[in-house]
Amino acid sequence: MRRNGQRIGTWLCAGFAAVAVLTACQGEPEAPLEFAGPEDGTLFNADTLGEAAWEVSSDDGVPETVGFVLDAHAVDADRDAGTLRWSPDTLDDGEYHLAVQRTPVETDDEAAEPEVLHEWRFAVDATPPEIELISPDSAVVAGEPVVVAGTTEPGAAVTVADQETTADQDGGFELELTDAPEGELQIVAVDAAGNSSDDAFTLVTVPSRVEVDLVxxxxxxxxxxxxxxxxxxxxxxxxxxxxxxxxxxxxxxxxxxxxxxxxxxxxxxxxxxxxxxxxxxxxxxxxxxxxxxxxxxxxxxxxxxxxxxxxxxxxxxxxxxxxxxxxxxxxxxxxxxxxxxxxxxxxxxxxxxxxxxxxxxxxxxxxxxxxxxxxxxxxxxxxxxxxxxxxxxxxxxxxxxxxxxxxxxxxxxxxxxxxxxxxxxxxxxxxxxxxxxxxxxxxxxxxxxxxxxxxxxxxxxxxxxxxxxxxxxxxxxxxxxxxxxxxxxxxxxxxxxxxxxxxxxxxxxxxxxxxxxxxxxxxxxxxxxxxxxxxxxxx
Structure with a gap:
């Protein structure tokens, strides 16, 4: 969590009806609001989303008219004397807009809109990348190079036997093992959000092979x-x-x-x-x-x-x-x-x-x-x-x-x-x-x-x-x-x-x-x- 240092000075009478303003505006201005949260544009995975939190704080307390709105829908937040805090439990994968809004006090002006005090944009990708192995699909000849190829999430980092490559824009990846051992090999894919998948495949070798088109x-x-x-x-x-x-x-x-x-x-x-x-x-x-x-x-x-x-x-x-x-x-x-x-x-x-x-x-x-x-x-x-x-x-x-x-x-x-x-x-x-x-x-x-x-x-x-x-x-x-x-x-x-x-x-x-x-x-x-x-x- 980071405090971005943004402060907004507000008055106790802000948004009140005219009669109320005459009385309330004679008071001192309320303490400014401060906003803290992950950096704008952050991409979360399942683990980091669980640790994320956004806060609004003020020395005079956060007014009841101030709240969090996620994609135009109000969300429940924890409120104590000086802080309003929201942490999501889970969210579907996708892009999100989180705003801090002040709800106007009821007035004769039915067109009054909530006031956006601060906003963040973030994205969630909590789904581990799938791995589909295309090659090798059968035994390979011992001592010869073997090409490991398949598909996963575009841009994911793929590691096999300590060799790494990056999946292309279609999710395809390919790397060559010069001396692959027989037995179980791990293949790991990590996407841009940090989600990780691993799969094991058994590399079977044969001593030699001769293939003919016509027997x-x-x-x-x-x-x-x-x-x-x-x-x-x-x-x-x-x-x-x-x-x-x-x-x-x-x-x-x-x-x-x-x-x-x-x-x-x-x-x-x-x-x-x-x-x-x-x-x-x-x-x-x-x-x-x-x-x-x-x-x-x-x-x-x-x-x-x-x-x-x-x-x-x-x-x-x-x-x-x-x-x-x-x-x-x-x-x-x-x-x-x-x-x-x-x-x-x-x-x-x-x-x-x-x-x-x-x-x-x-x-x-x-x-x-x-x-x-x-x-x-x-x-x-x-x-x-x-x-x-x-x-x-x-x-x-x-x-x-x-x-x-x-x-x-x-x-x-x-x-x-x-x-x-x-x-x-x-x-x-x-x-x-x-x-x-x-x-x-x-x-x-x-x-x-x-x-x-x-x-x-x-x-x-x-x-x-x-x-x-x-x-x-x-x-x-x-x-x-x-x-x-x-x-x-x-x-x-x-x-x-x-x-x-x-x-x-x-x-x-x-x-x-x-x-x-x-x-x-x-x-x-x-x-x-x-x-x-x-x-x-x-x-």
Whole structure:
């Protein structure tokens, strides 16, 4: 509070009717009024407003006709023998005009106006600035600079990791951290009024990253990658410019994990094979500019299944109506894709791979086992309810879990799922809400005669790929979900293998699909069948 030294001499008779003046004016003049308060034009925040006070004082006391008026409305003030004092409790944000007025004594002059003796203008901004972080929105590569950008109140001072900047006239701010530590970082914004907001965000780092616009990938098993002769053939395909990615199996159809995972259930169930070192493998591939899609076979799991059965977790398994583990045509067992522990196991493996730097997670066997729905019992899903929603929910949970790592994820889906979703519990439009891409398995050798109007799909690879992709494109229309089809380069039913591979790639391209995942369980591909990736389209 400051006293501004302004004094106004007044007379006891001021403003009185003429008769009263004749009597009262014979007295001495009253002591002058003094005004004290914050400096004119002060901007208050919530804390400083609570400490603010404005006063009118006089040695002879402040007349009852003198009071405070805020924006033309009288306010209650504390009055004692020599002082009139007003302190606001709270005020909405905005600009204010505070005046000291003398109210005229009643006279015959109805037009008499209050006399303004003193006035202040001030503003209140008690609202802390909001902070919205725009970047980084996912993991960053360790050791590389990271740009922290977002919006807040215009003109606010923003501090992150001891670096400071000022938000522009639109509230935007941006600063670069040259060596940001992994973990929680504080971001603080202080506006012109001194209001402060702080927010914490977790900066996730990955060892390295390779991004490609168009994925051209081949399937590689753990043992093939660990075998020098197989590995060199794959790397030669990259060097020749015909592929830019490998779909490295992380967890296979046998429930086996290719590296020594630290996930507790992987250790307890004996799933770890330790065929390769995951972090070293990712680093090696990334150094050569090779994108890595980590393939995880989720719910067909002959490792976790028997362990669950033997350890009293039958509810982790798809069961028969007799309460036995359902096998169908699979070895034990098919796990329950609606059970939280089964879901967590698969997501934990995927997250471990994401932390190691895998660029994509490619789910496989996220479906029900073959067989009629009536023969399958999944605890947690009533027997009369469909199974598709549980698979969709898994893709949502996976998307949520992986998003902070900047990892894309896709799903290998049955070719028939596009127009026969209930046969395999794969609802393509529903899953596409949460997947970055779908990978339909549309191998020509797997279609029967007459499918999609193609008399002999295996002998007509162009026609069957062309026809199936038309159906799949309709399923993802209106979304940003890509189609990255599984094609085949196998010996199975191959009558002219290079020709069959070329025709599949050509048919996909003619449908506007320039990406592919190529399948050969034996990991023996035919490089002569592949086109060179167009320059400028792979990175």
């Amino acid at each position: 051209r990938s081949v399937h590689v098993t753990p043992h093939a990658w660990a075998t020098p002769s197989f590995r060199e053939r794959i790397l030669a395909m990259v060097d020749d410019g015909i592929i830019n990615s490998i779909a490295l199996t992380l967890k296979d159809e046998g429930g086996r994990i290719g590296w020594n995972s630290e996930v507790e259930l992987a250790i307890e169930s004996g799933a770890n094979e330790g065929v390769y070192d995951l972090e070293e493998t990712i680093a090696f591939l990334h150094e050569r500019g090779i994108h890595v899609a980590g393939r995880i076979v989720a719910f067909r799991d002959p490792k976790l299944g028997p362990w669950a059965r033997d350890n009293g977790h039958l509810d982790w398994l798809v069961q028969t109506t007799d309460g036995e583990p359902y096998t169908g045509r699979y070895e034990c067992c098919f796990t329950n894709f609606s059970h939280p522990d089964v879901i967590e196991y698969n997501l934990a493996i995927a997250e471990e791979a994401a932390r190691a730097g895998v660029d994509d997670i490619l789910w496989d066997y996220i479906r029900k086992p073959d067989g009629p729905r009536a023969n399958l019992v999944l605890e947690g899903i009533p027997n009369d309810e469909p199974l598709e929603p549980a698979i969709i929910e898994f893709t949502r949970l996976a998307d949520e879990r992986l998003s902070k790592y900047g990892v894309r994820h896709g799903a290998s889906l049955y070719g028939i799922a596009a127009d026969r979703p209930t046969q395999i519990a794969q609802d393509v439009p529903g899953m596409s809400q949460y997947l970055d891409y779908v990978a339909p398995m549309i191998y020509p050798s797997h279609w029967g005669p007459g499918e999609y109007g193609v008399a002999d799909p295996n002998r007509q690879p162009y026609d069957i790929i062309d026809a199936t992709l038309q159906v799949w494109k309709a399923q993802v229309e209106g979304t940003d979900t890509r189609i990255v089809p599984w094609l085949e380069d196998t010996t199975y039913r191959a009558w002219d293998r290079p020709h069959q591979v070329r025709e599949q790639i050509r048919a996909a391209r003619d449908q506007g699909v320039e990406e592919f995942l190529m399948w050969d369980p034996g990991v023996r591909y035919t490089p002569d069948a592949y086109d060179t990736i167009p320059q400028g389209r792979d990175e």
